[in-house]
Amino acid sequence: MGSRFLYWPGCTTSYLLPELSERMGGLLGRLGIDFKLLSGKERCCGYPLVLLGDYESFSSLAVDVVDLISAEEPEAVITNCPGCYRCFTEFYPRFLGRNSFKVMHSTRLIYDAIKDGKLRFRNSAKLRITYHDPCDLGRHSGIYDVPRNILTSIPGVELVEMERSRESARCCGGGGLLRLSISQLSTQIAVTRIKDDIAPLNVDAIVTACPTCLKNLRDGVSISKLIYDTKDFNVLDIVELVDMLIE
Amino acid sequence: MSSWFESYKEEITRELENEVLRVALERFSKTYWNARNSALRRLPYYNYYRKRAREIKAWSIEHLGELLKMVKENVESLGGSFYLARNADAAVEYISKVCDGRNARLVVKSKSMVTEEISLNEALIKKGIEVVETDLGEWIIQLRNEKPSHIIYPAIHLTTEEIAHTFSKALGSNVPADALKLVRIARERLRQKFVDADVGISGANVIAADTGTVFVIENEGNARFSTNAPSVHICVSGIEKVVPTVEDALLISRVITPNATGQLMPVYISLITGPSRTADIELKLTLGVHGPKEYHMVLVDNGRSKMMKDSDFKEASYCIRCGACLSECPVYREIGGIIWSYKYMGGIGAIWTAFTHGLEKAAPIAFTCAVCGRCKAVCPMEINIPEMILKLRERLLKAGLTPQQLINISNNIRNLNNPFGIIREVEKA
Numbered sequence: 001m002g003s004r005f006l007y008w009p010g011c012t013t014s015y016l017l018p019e020l021s022e023r024m025g026g027l028l029g030r031l032g033i034d035f036k037l038l039s040g041k042e043r044c045c046g047y048p049l050v051l052l053g054d055y056e057s058f059s060s061l062a063v064d065v066v067d068l069i070s071a072e073e074p075e076a077v078i079t080n081c082p083g084c085y086r087c088f089t090e091f092y093p094r095f096l097g098r099n100s101f102k103v104m105h106s107t108r109l110i111y112d113a114i115k116d117g118k119l120r121f122r123n124s125a126k127l128r129i130t131y132h133d134p135c136d137l138g139r140h141s142g143i144y145d146v147p148r149n150i151l152t153s154i155p156g157v158e159l160v161e162m163e164r165s166r167e168s169a170r171c172c173g174g175g176g177l178l179r180l181s182i183s184q185l186s187t188q189i190a191v192t193r194i195k196d197d198i199a200p201l202n203v204d205a206i207v208t209a210c211p212t213c214l215k216n217l218r219d220g221v222s223i224s225k226l227i228y229d230t231k232d233f234n235v236l237d238i239v240e241l242v243d244m245l246i247e
Numbered sequence: 248m249s250s251w252f253e254s255y256k257e258e259i260t261r262e263l264e265n266e267v268l269r270v271a272l273e274r275f276s277k278t279y280w281n282a283r284n285s286a287l288r289r290l291p292y293y294n295y296y297r298k299r300a301r302e303i304k305a306w307s308i309e310h311l312g313e314l315l316k317m318v319k320e321n322v323e324s325l326g327g328s329f330y331l332a333r334n335a336d337a338a339v340e341y342i343s344k345v346c347d348g349r350n351a352r353l354v355v356k357s358k359s360m361v362t363e364e365i366s367l368n369e370a371l372i373k374k375g376i377e378v379v380e381t382d383l384g385e386w387i388i389q390l391r392n393e394k395p396s397h398i399i400y401p402a403i404h405l406t407t408e409e410i411a412h413t414f415s416k417a418l419g420s421n422v423p424a425d426a427l428k429l430v431r432i433a434r435e436r437l438r439q440k441f442v443d444a445d446v447g448i449s450g451a452n453v454i455a456a457d458t459g460t461v462f463v464i465e466n467e468g469n470a471r472f473s474t475n476a477p478s479v480h481i482c483v484s485g486i487e488k489v490v491p492t493v494e495d496a497l498l499i500s501r502v503i504t505p506n507a508t509g510q511l512m513p514v515y516i517s518l519i520t521g522p523s524r525t526a527d528i529e530l531k532l533t534l535g536v537h538g539p540k541e542y543h544m545v546l547v548d549n550g551r552s553k554m555m556k557d558s559d560f561k562e563a564s565y566c567i568r569c570g571a572c573l574s575e576c577p578v579y580r581e582i583g584g585i586i587w588s589y590k591y592m593g594g595i596g597a598i599w600t601a602f603t604h605g606l607e608k609a610a611p612i613a614f615t616c617a618v619c620g621r622c623k624a625v626c627p628m629e630i631n632i633p634e635m636i637l638k639l640r641e642r643l644l645k646a647g648l649t650p651q652q653l654i655n656i657s658n659n660i661r662n663l664n665n666p667f668g669i670i671r672e673v674e675k676a
């Protein structure tokens with residue numbers, strides 16, 4: 001018998017933001033959650049193949065991933081990647097015709113821990129932030145409130161909403177493989193998100209819950225700063241913020 | 248095979264560096280957002296309207312055959328002619344013949360995306376006919392020899408300053424960058440054209456089958472002139488525009504308007520039911536009084552019935568062409584609709600293009616989408632555009648139209664277990 005939970009960081013976190021997966025692992029440990037990683041056996045969830053319309057490759061990859069995960073017999077798969085989350089919850093059942101395993105986004109896990117009193121925050125924070133809805137988590141998976149509930153539970157953190165938020169949120173530009181295929185356009189969309197939607201709020205940090213948004217918005221912040229002289233916003237994944245402010 | 252992607256990306260880079268476009272789209276996106284939001288706040292029944300509109304469209308597409316038959320019978324019984332054009336060529340040929348029959352020298356047009364789709368202007372101009380676009384936006388782009396960059400706002404890629412520049416060039420005098428002055432010039436220059444025109448061509452926003460009535464929505468009043476002043480009126484539209492009743496058509500007009508322009512009602516909705524007529528003299532029916540004597544309705548199929556029969560894409564035919572999806576699209580916000588189109592632009596445009604002009608023309612449009620779903624959230628008809636984009640990409644892949652750069656991503660996943668092509672060191676035990 002393996003561990004109760006399987007932590008699935010997904011390719012973006014695992015390959016491009018290893019520090020985020022470490023934070024996430026650390027947080028899980030502190031919460032006393034019994035989890036394991038696939039480490040060297042990790043595969044891509046196949047979401048990029050869906051976005052490419054390569055359903056044939058996707059279906060066969062999905063079968064392999066289900067086998068890989070099922071072998072660990074986890075109670076649930078935990079991921080901080082909304083792309084993987086959407087892929088597992090929407091496209092796996094659609095293409096495989098069944099629900100193969102339970103999936104939880106990191107925000108759900110964190111919020112449950114807060115509700116159960118397992119997560120306590122330092123009282124010293126004083127941070128004005130805004131929350132950027134990742135498309136795959138918000139519009140595509142309908143998760144808008146859970147991350148906000150986390151943020152408003154942290155003492156000293158003031159959540160300021162953008163005019164374009166929730167279903168009206170502007171994409172960070174990283175969706176649809178655009179970050180990989182037409183990167184200049186992708187970054188420009190992030191710049192607009194920063195300049196038009198975030199800069200007027202006068203916040204200290206931008207919090208999101210998606211590694212692709214994180215990377216794209218960070219690029220956007222540096223370019224927007226250069227061209228439009230906007231603030232050098234700190235862009236944080238909600239996991240990072242929580243882990244930083246935990247007691 | 249897909250080297251087109253590289254040159255297409257260069258075009259995108261150029262558009263991203265286009266200063267006029269950047270300023271124009273920045274102004275547009277803010278104004279539109281505020282206007283639509285404030286209109287929707289003042290329309291308490293909006294959600295009821297748009298849900299009903301979707302039901303009407305869904306029903307109409309299922310019963311299109313009988314509705315088209317009804318339109319034809321009604322238009323003909325009113326003394327008009329009805330023509331169902333199988334494709335673009337057939338439509339252009341029919342319209343050309345009508346113009347020939349009247350020895351037309353001058354045609355005035357009000358806004359119509361379908362005539363863009365079938366490249367009507369080019370064909371008429373080739374025949375030596377002078378074609379004048381009378382919608383201000385369309386007129387501006389006609390002066391610049393460009394194509395529309397938005398289905399509602401054809402010249403939205405231009406700033407006031409740039410339009411003044413265009414007018415100055417066309418008139419050979421210095422025109423100030425002042426919207427009021429620019430409008431005055433358009434009014435002066437176009438007024439006589441309406442009077443002199445032999446034929447007026449319009450589009451249609453909705454068509455009611457039960458009476459054969461065409462709904463033309465506008466704010467400027469040019470469509471009224473174009474459809475009223477010349478002695479021949481040709482209405483050109485797509486077969487998907489037909490709904491059962493006049494009431495249905497009015498309801499759809501009310502859904503189009505706030506999404507298109509942020510108004511509660513447009514300034515004008517013209518309801519046109521056949522040629523102008525009178526029976527004032529001894530109840531003798533005479534056609535053509537102050538309005539046109541000759542009236543033609545040309546409805547174009549051009550791939551639409553194929554779309555409607557395709558379960559993956561059928562819902563794209565529910566589109567009422569309100570443009571909300573473009574106006575709110577984050578990609579459109581950066582590059583606009585000139586390069587991101589063949590004739591139809593943006594996400595929904597990619598789907599339409601695939602059916603009206605083929606997969607090859609749709610490929611660049613489809614691969615520029617961020618699949619973020621903003622269009623689906625804003626679309627009054629709840630059309631699942633992002634899902635259709637994925638289905639379209641599947642067909643593009645099968646047709647060998649996927650750019651190599653994207654194929655590489657799938658190769659990376661297969662060979663290296665990640666989309667980025669990163670070779671990971673084998674972890675030591």
Ligand code: SF4
Nearest residue numbers: 566567569570572626
């Ligand atoms: S797809 Fe929807 S939002 Fe876009 S033009 Fe059509 S009806 Fe309007």
